[in-house]
Amino acid sequence: MKILTWNLERLQKKRNETILKIIESHHADILILTETSSKINPGKSYQSIETETLEGDYDGIAYKLGENRTTIWTKYPIKRQMETFDKHTTVCAQLETESWQLTVYGTIIGVFGGKGDRFISDFEKQIKDFEKLEGNICIAGDFNIMLSGFAYPSHQARNQLNDIIQKLDLNCPTSKLENNVGHILLSNNFINNRKMELSIWNQDKKLSDHIGICLSIE
Structure with missing residues (x-):
């Protein structure tokens, strides 16, 4: 299984084709894309579930036609959608994988970054x-939230995230990536001591202001 996540930093026409080619090259089974758009579509082998399309100046941001904050693309059947606190930012679906049911929650925590009351x-x-x-x-x-290196946005936020990881018995294979705010958390029971490997790209931040991450689980 491969799980990919990437914040695309709101799309620009000149980047769309390059971004799509990179996403498609990883052949991921589950994609969690943030700050994305209906223009990024990985193809007919995927189903999708997404947050509400953003219009006008929602939250004071001049969104373009088709933009939304979070989309889950999956090659696995979507059994049902789960309710979240904010239909414009977070989305959740229960998937049927080869051996397990997996509930996937796609998110942006703090649409204006890690500072302030909104975060x-x-x-x-x-x-x-x-x-x-x-x-x-x-x-x-x-x-x-960075879990390694500089404690962005704060030690308190880092500790809070680590506390919830421990409380829910999750594994965070992205925790050792320094200066990285994108993460993949998985139930330890689901991983079950299987081998995991990360691949990353966009380290120069030319395509977006976030690195892309793909987790392979064998």
Whole structure:
């Protein structure tokens, strides 16, 4: 299984084709894309579930036609959509994989970054969402929290995330990537001591201001 996440930093026409080619090259089974758009479509082998399309100046941001904050693309059947606290930012679906059901929660924590009241509010409400998830879970997207290196946005936010990882018995294979705010969290029961390998790209931040991450689980 391959799980990919990438914040695309709101699309520009000149980047779309390059971004799509990179995404397609990883042949991921599950994609969690943030700050994305209906113009990024990996093809007919995927189903999708996404947050509400953004219009006009929602949240004071001049969104372009077709933009949305989070989309889950999957090659696995979507059994049902789960309710989240914010239909414009977070999305959750229960998938049927080869051997397990997996609940995937796609997110941006703090749409204006890791500072300010909006981040604190988003994080508090999403923690409540996380605690409601049942069975094997995957939480992925733009957390706006670094778990290694500089403690962005704060040691408190880092500690809060580490606490929820421990409380929900999750594994964070992206935790040792320095200066990285995008993460993939998975239930330890789902991983079950299987081999995991990360691949990353866009380290120069030319295509977006986030690196892309793909997790392979054997």
